[in-house]
Amino acid sequence: MPTWTEYILYKKLGKTPSPGDVVEIVPDLVGFHDLTGYHVLEVLESMGKVEVFDRERVVVAFDHLSPPPNQRAAEIMVYIRRHVKALGLPNFYDVGGGILHQIILEKYALPGQVIFAADSHTNTAGAVGAFAHGMGATDIAAALKLGKTWIVVPAPFRIDVVGEFPIGVMGKDVALHLLGQFGAEGFNGYSVEVFVETPKAFPMDDRATVANMSTEMGADALMFIPDVITAEYLKTERGVDYTPPRIEPGNYADKYTVELPRLEPLVAAPYSVDNIKSVREVEGVEVDQVFIGSCTNGRLSDIAVAAKILKGRRVKSRCIAIPASYEIFRRAMKLGYIDVLTEAGCVVTYGTCGPCLGGHFGVAGPGEVVVTTSNRNFKGRVGHPDAKIYLANPAVAAATAAEGKIADPRPYLRG
Known part of the structure; x- marks a missing residue:
């Protein structure tokens, strides 16, 4: 097959190329x-x-x-x-x-x-x-x-995802885990195919994050094999009826298994996307700015987890939140997430890349420490080349904003 x-x-093409x-x-x-x-x-x-x-x-x-x-x-x-x-x-x-x-x-x-x-x-x-x-x-x-x-x-590379996310762990942590295992550009020349053992345990927003950061892995493409979650997403969001074809395992150049229950919240420390550490290893680092958004983590579930953590709290570091599209912003408003974030002291806009590339709306200054949910932490990526950039999931980012220093989100989510 x-x-x-x-x-x-x-x-x-009407034929199968090599x-x-x-x-x-x-x-x-x-x-x-x-x-x-x-x-x-x-x-x-x-x-x-x-x-x-x-x-x-x-x-x-x-x-x-x-x-x-x-x-x-x-x-x-x-x-x-x-x-x-x-x-x-x-x-x-x-x-x-x-x-x-x-x-x-x-x-x-x-x-x-x-x-x-x-x-x-x-x-x-x-x-x-x-x-x-x-x-x-x-x-x-x-x-x-x-x-x-x-x-x-490209050569096909198979990844199997098994189990369910532990508390505080998201798709971003899967991407960071893969970067830690294979390194930046580790999938160069590969088309990565992801099979999810329990589809409902891996929502579409998390799939989008992993696919997005496959760029940092060097992959020509990363594709989640269509399943019931794909069909539900297309029906709900677009009104498109879709039946996933039955795809049996083919011949792969290599394969790897991600065991979700074994993961914990991770960060990529300056100045490389594959400088991966557990959040516990960098907990307590003082932070000047937090950014929750970008094409990597500006989706509704990302805004939702940030709102859950920041509800009833005030941020202790600058916090910028940018839903990735007008549609996501409108949904977040109707669900009350935008009110929660603004009441917590976050600056909120929508539909722009903002500080992700150091363009505007939150450019980092010299010596500043930034925790961002975006996809790159190279020197100068978010602004000044002396700024230190940490990549993290939205739960880590929100907990960090709440404390003014890098924080583990799990105590907030268990409460």
Whole structure:
């Protein structure tokens, strides 16, 4: 039987390629945002005419520097808007719509699709079983104009997830665990396929986090094999009826098992995504700023756990919370989470990457310590190169904000 990667490529190509083969492929969806869109459109202009192969298959979102924090960012948005209007692109999300990867996941991505976008965290759509891969602006421009591009077929790698999450452990900890085991770029050249033994024990929000951070692992793609959770998500969120195909284990280059009950809350300490430590090892480190959000952990369950921990408390360090899309923000408002966070002293907005890339809305200063739920902790990632960045799940982040120092969330969640 085929692997999921082989299943997708066979449907696209009519044949099963081998790892290492170079194949031309027609994407189901192509995307870009404000930070990369300028370069994508520049390349298209240099080709003589700005045109796209299929307007319905293009998604554009303003997220990285949104709302524009400076004149240059505003100029770029004006430039992109002009082209979006001229091309008649229907799937355009202006300021406040949401982060591109979240929009693709909640509105477009389907199991078995092939998705390319001009951003490295395009992998996020693998949560529903799409082969989603980030590319550079030039590659995306070519794909938009020609309606096809080429990829080197990756080798399939199988991960089995067994058991259930212990208290205080989330999808972010699975991603950090894998980074600790395999290292940054450890899955370079692989398409990672995740089989969940007990589907209901691993919700879609957590799947999206793991798929998102597979970029840090170097994976060409990371896909959760579609199951009942996939079908329920598509039905609930989109009204799409979907029956997962029966996929038996195929031939994998290697495999690994994640035992959820053995995990605990983890952090990635400065300055590498694979500098993994238990939260207990860094507990007590004083923190200047906490960020809960990004395309990694700005989903409803992330906001919910932060609200649960911060309810009735006041933050002791600056705390910024940014739901990843307008839809998530509206749901969080209706459920009372936004009131809880603002009453706790958090600054809340929505639909922007914010401080994740050090763009705006919470840039770190010299010597500051930041705990963030985003995906990278390199020098200068959230602002000043002297700032120290720790990656953590939203429960750790919220507990840290409550104490003003890195804290274990489990006592808060048991109460």
